Amino acid sequence: MQPDRPVGILGYGCYVPRYRIAGKEIARVWTDGQGGVPVQSKSVPGPDEDTITMAIEAARHALARAGLPARQLGGVWVGSESHPYSVKPSGTIVAEALGTTPWVSAADWEFACKAGSEAFTASMGMVASGMVNYMLAIGADTAQGRPGDALEYTASAGASAMVLGPASEALAIIEATVSYATDTPDFFRRAERPYPVHGQRFTGEPAYFHHVGSAARRLLSDLGRTPQDYTYAVFHQPNSKFPQSIAKQLGFTPEQTAPGLLSPQIGNTYSAIVFLGLSAILDIARPGDTIFLTSYGSGAGSDAYSVVVTDTLLERRDRAPRTADYLARQEFIDYAMYVKWRNELVVG
Amino acid sequence: MHLAKHWRQKAAYYRLEGQRHRVTGEVRFPARQATVGESDEAAEAWEPFVLSGKGEIYSFSVVRQAPAGFEYLAPYPVALVRLAEGPLVTAQLTDCCEDDLFIGQPVEMVTRRLKDTGKDGVLVYGYKFRPVLTQVKGNG
Numbered sequence: 001m002q003p004d005r006p007v008g009i010l011g012y013g014c015y016v017p018r019y020r021i022a023g024k025e026i027a028r029v030w031t032d033g034q035g036g037v038p039v040q041s042k043s044v045p046g047p048d049e050d051t052i053t054m055a056i057e058a059a060r061h062a063l064a065r066a067g068l069p070a071r072q073l074g075g076v077w078v079g080s081e082s083h084p085y086s087v088k089p090s091g092t093i094v095a096e097a098l099g100t101t102p103w104v105s106a107a108d109w110e111f112a113c114k115a116g117s118e119a120f121t122a123s124m125g126m127v128a129s130g131m132v133n134y135m136l137a138i139g140a141d142t143a144q145g146r147p148g149d150a151l152e153y154t155a156s157a158g159a160s161a162m163v164l165g166p167a168s169e170a171l172a173i174i175e176a177t178v179s180y181a182t183d184t185p186d187f188f189r190r191a192e193r194p195y196p197v198h199g200q201r202f203t204g205e206p207a208y209f210h211h212v213g214s215a216a217r218r219l220l221s222d223l224g225r226t227p228q229d230y231t232y233a234v235f236h237q238p239n240s241k242f243p244q245s246i247a248k249q250l251g252f253t254p255e256q257t258a259p260g261l262l263s264p265q266i267g268n269t270y271s272a273i274v275f276l277g278l279s280a281i282l283d284i285a286r287p288g289d290t291i292f293l294t295s296y297g298s299g300a301g302s303d304a305y306s307v308v309v310t311d312t313l314l315e316r317r318d319r320a321p322r323t324a325d326y327l328a329r330q331e332f333i334d335y336a337m338y339v340k341w342r343n344e345l346v347v348g
Numbered sequence: 349m350h351l352a353k354h355w356r357q358k359a360a361y362y363r364l365e366g367q368r369h370r371v372t373g374e375v376r377f378p379a380r381q382a383t384v385g386e387s388d389e390a391a392e393a394w395e396p397f398v399l400s401g402k403g404e405i406y407s408f409s410v411v412r413q414a415p416a417g418f419e420y421l422a423p424y425p426v427a428l429v430r431l432a433e434g435p436l437v438t439a440q441l442t443d444c445c446e447d448d449l450f451i452g453q454p455v456e457m458v459t460r461r462l463k464d465t466g467k468d469g470v471l472v473y474g475y476k477f478r479p480v481l482t483q484v485k486g487n488g
Binding site: 049056097329 | 462476
C-alpha cells in the first residue's frame, strides 16, 4: 500500500517510566532464582502513571520536534490494550492536555501490541487522502501479566508518539506499508478479567513468526528490495529472542537491528515498542538512511513499513529528549514496591 | 464525585493554562474570573496562556501522613515551585525522593494521575513537577 499523496513523520516522541524491575528479582520471588529470564529488566510505571499520562508526555515531545502548534492536528489517536477506562476515550484526555480540542478527531485504537501501529496506518490514510494535514498517532501501554506468569517478566510500560503529515515537511518519509491479519488465538483477555492468557501452541511460530514474516516478506517483495537495502530494522519485541530470530530468518543482521532493540532493557512496552525502537534509531540516523519496521499484535496481525530519513531530521532531533535519556534514568525497585504500586495488596 | 469541579479545572490541571495580560505581559496562574468591581475592559485584558512548565523549587516538604486517597503515595514530596513566568504554585513532585531534592533545583511540569475517585468515579489528571529529565541519574 502506497499513499497517493506522500506521507511522512514530522516529529517523534518517546516515553519510558523511570522505574525498572530486574528479571532476576521476579525470579527470586517465583522460582527461587532458578532458570533464565526472557529480558534483563523491564520498565514499571510509577504509581501516578498510566497509558494516558505516558501518551501525553510522548506526544508533547513529538509536537516539539514537529514544531507544530497542537491546534493544527486533525486527529489524536491513541492505540493501547491498557486504556485506563473501559468506556471513556484516552484520546480526548490526551487531546485536552495537548490543547488540541475541540476541533479534532480523538479516538482509541485496540489490537493487542499492534494498537499503536493501527493508529499509525490509519493516520497515514487520513493525511494521504488530504482529509487532514497533520495527525498524531500514539502507542502507549502499561501492560499486565499474571503474577508468576512468564509474561510478568516482560509486560512493561512506555509510550511513543508520531506526528504524521505531508512528506515535504517530514523528517522521515513512509514509502509504503502492508498489513497482514488472520484470526489466531495466540493471546487474549476476556472482558472483566485482569490478566491475559497465552493460547498454548499458537504462541510463537503460527502467531508472531508467521505474521511478522509474512508482512515483512510481502513489503520487501512489493518494493523489490532485500534486507541489504536497509540501514536499520525494527521488529516487534515481546522478549529479547523473537525479534532477533525473525531478523535472522529474514536476512537482517544484528548490526541493523541492535540500535532499535530495546526489550532486553525495558521489556515489551506493547503498543509502543516498535515505535520506541524507531525513535531510538531516529535519534542516531543520518539523512538517506533507510529503516524497515514491522509490528505485531496478538489475535493476530502485522504491519510493515519502509521509512527513509530526510535532511530535516538533523534540525529537529534535539528539540526533545532522546530515547537514551529515558533509558539512562533507570531506578530499580524490588518486588514488594512493584506489588504495592500495581495495587495488588489488599489494605482493607 | 465532584465531576464538575474536576472538569472545570482541566485546562489548568492538564496543561498548566493560566492567563497573560495583553498589555503588560504579566502572567498569572491559576486563571481568575473577573472580580467584583473590576471593569469588563480590565477583565478582558487577560487572555488564556499556557505556561512553559519550567520552574525551580522555591521550597519543599515531605508528606508522611497522607490525606485520604493519597496514602499509597506516602511518603511523597510537595513543593512550592517558582514558574519561569513568575507565578508560585503548590504541587506534588514525582519521579523523585527526598534525597534527590534541593532548593533552587530546576523542575519541569508533567501531567500525571492526581487521584482515583473510586471504581465508579473518574480518574483525576493534573500537573506535578519532576527534576529535569536530562539531569536525572538512577540507581541502575
